[in-house]
Amino acid sequence: MSKLQKNLFEQARTSVLLKQACEDAITYQNNSHQKAIYPSQHNLELLSEFDTQLPEQMGDENAILSLLAKQGELNTVRYANGRYYGFVNGSALPIGLAAKWLADVWDQNAALFATSPIAAKLESICQQWLQQLFTLPSDTVTGLVGGTSVASLCGLAAARYRQLSRLSWDISQQGLFGAPALRIILGKQTHGTVVKGLNILGFGQQQIEWVECDEQGRMIVDSIPPLDQSCIVVLQAGNVCSGAFDDFHSIIPKAKVANAWVHVDGAFGLWAAASTMFADLTKSIHLADSWSVDAHKTLNTPYDCGVILCADPTALTHALHHQGSYIQPSENRDNMHYTPDMSRRARGIELWACLAYLGRSGIAELVELLHEHAIYFAEQAKIAGFNVLNDVVFNQVILTTDSDEVTVKTLKSIQDSGVTWSGGATWMGQQVIRISICSWATTQSEIDKSIAIFSDCLAKQTQAN
Ligand SMILES: Cc1ncc(COP(=O)(O)O)c(C=O)c1O
Incomplete structure (x- = not known):
């Protein structure tokens, strides 16, 4: 048997890699709440660790997995914490992930x-x-x-x-x-x-x-x-x-x-x-x-x-x-x-x-929850001084401030906060902040934390202007 095959049989037999990956994944999930929602500039620069030539020789499987686990902690976007509203990105139900x-x-x-x-x-x-x-x-x-x-x-x-x-x-x-x-x-x-x-x-x-x-x-x-x-x-x-x-x-x-x-x-x-x-x-x-x-x-x-x-x-x-x-x-x-x-x-x-887990009633409940949270987000954003441009018929909310310049700068500082994240777009000729409530993990209290950041960023950019 070749050395390669021997190694592969050993890895499959002992499941060491799977057990390590499972441990790393659980650590990732448990830590997610306290970690920045989006990688910092410093972390993004650390992605250069992957910039190597194709290895000539076989590598060490534990080192490879450990590099992935480390970079995953640093350079992933954490959707499942209730304060991520970018694009229309959902976050995985635990049963879906396990399956x-x-x-x-x-x-x-x-x-x-x-x-x-x-x-x-x-x-x-x-x-x-x-x-x-x-x-x-x-x-x-x-x-x-x-x-x-x-x-x-x-x-x-x-x-x-x-x-x-x-x-x-x-x-x-x-x-x-x-x-x-x-x-x-x-x-x-x-x-x-x-x-x-x-x-x-x-x-x-x-x-x-x-x-x-x-x-x-x-x-x-x-x-x-x-x-x-x-x-x-x-x-x-x-x-x-x-x-x-x-x-x-x-x-x-x-x-x-x-x-x-x-x-x-x-x-x-x-x-x-x-x-x-x-x-x-x-x-x-x-x-x-x-x-x-x-x-x-x-x-x-x-x-x-x-x-x-x-x-x-x-x-x-x-x-x-x-x-x-x-x-x-x-x-x-x-x-x-x-x-x-x-x-x-x-x-x-x-x-x-x-x-199978959600069933008809659970799916309806999830969809209705996303909608109710979108309405709550829009109400709180209005109180915080944003304009809401759309009728919140489903899970999307479009926000502006009083000028395109302030909107763009406010969005940038929201994104840099590490606490909450949403994206931008041009809507009917205006710069806007897009909110998509698409995660089962979004609750009113996570929205409150996010709105506090939105409000703070808006106040700073309005003053600076
Ligand atoms: C209305 C609509 N159509 C199509 C897409 C593309 O979907 P996907 O990224 O899964 O290919 C999106 C993504 O947000 C969408 O909102």
């Missing part, structure tokens, strides 16, 4: 039933549960991907397949070159990942018909052009800044009558369909053809867990299907028919664990 650890040890290839029966089974259960949770058509199929960017790409690929077939063009046989023109209907507030997905699929600016949006970021219904069977309409459940939802009830039924395909980018907002509190926002959302959503956002599974849901199984599987003489199709679910990739990790394991 993912097990899944990592199992190291399953989720492509086929033949490569992993448990991964195939759990993804089919997740499909059934998500369809029930969101009250989608009973033949809705799901694919698990890295995130909503890829999920939207899959939904749009299915849309391209179906709309071209309505125009008597089989893209699988005839390709895209020379195909009949499709019309893409997007709101001006469409997330950039949708445009990226369209570009990958061969659509450019010339095929896009942009629809004006209102001050909350919703498509203005009367500005939507007449639709027909050459159209793909992309709507939003949750604008990335304001959290606004498009008016599904006014748009989707009409689009369906016209035989247009409707895709909903519900990266974080589709979860609203799990609670009756948001029934008005999500009315008729189930009538769309495809939906993309992240479990790693509102549901708080660990990263990376995006889902494409599609009510037209033929369109999705024809858009993504491939064959090979060595591939053993089964009578059970073969996950790879619903995603662009073949080999991939079994993210359905932690998704199943989170859904």
Whole structure:
């Protein structure tokens, strides 16, 4: 046996590395509360410790793990402390994390039933549960991907397949070159990942018909052009800044009558369909053809867990299907028919664990909590002297101060505080501070601590100006 194999067998037999990683991970989690939420400039400079040449010789596994554990303490962003409001980043539910650890040890290839029966089974259960949770058509199929960017790409690929077939063009046989023109209907507030997905699929600016949006970021219904069977309409459940939802009830039924395909980018907002509190926002959302959503956002599974849901199984599987003489199709679910990739990790394991743990009522409670905390944040921010620009319909809050300059400087000092963190954006021509309440760990008392910092930073920057 070679020295390499001997070492590997020894590492596998003793589990020393796994036990050490487990200890380091628990220390990390227990310390997280007192540590800075974002790495300091000094810590970021220490990342240069990784700047080495590819080693010529085998390294020492304990030293490698210990370097990772040290740098993880210094240079990770700590989402799970209730005071992180950046982007739309969730934090992992403990059961999701634990399930993912097990899944990592199992190291399953989720492509086929033949490569992993448990991964195939759990993804089919997740499909059934998500369809029930969101009250989608009973033949809705799901694919698990890295995130909503890829999920939207899959939904749009299915849309391209179906709309071209309505125009008597089989893209699988005839390709895209020379195909009949499709019309893409997007709101001006469409997330950039949708445009990226369209570009990958061969659509450019010339095929896009942009629809004006209102001050909350919703498509203005009367500005939507007449639709027909050459159209793909992309709507939003949750604008990335304001959290606004498009008016599904006014748009989707009409689009369906016209035989247009409707895709909903519900990266974080589709979860609203799990609670009756948001029934008005999500009315008729189930009538769309495809939906993309992240479990790693509102549901708080660990990263990376995006889902494409599609009510037209033929369109999705024809858009993504491939064959090979060595591939053993089964009578059970073969996950790879619903995603662009073949080999991939079994993210359905932690998704199943989170859904099984929370159940219908726990998911609704989590979504409602995020919303209530967003409202509380907005109220407290107003009292602290910020302007709130959006209607807080879900979990997003947009703040400004009285000038762009003060907003930008205040945001910088909030980010430098190490206590709380949020990001910035340009919203309707103004510099803003974006708050996304997306973690199960956010409580009123963590918001109070954060608001104290926000208030302090605003006062300092206002005085300095
Ligand atoms: C509305 C919307 N769409 C798409 C995305 C992209 O999702 P992901 O980063 O999981 O690919 C986001 C990310 O925040 C989003 O808010």
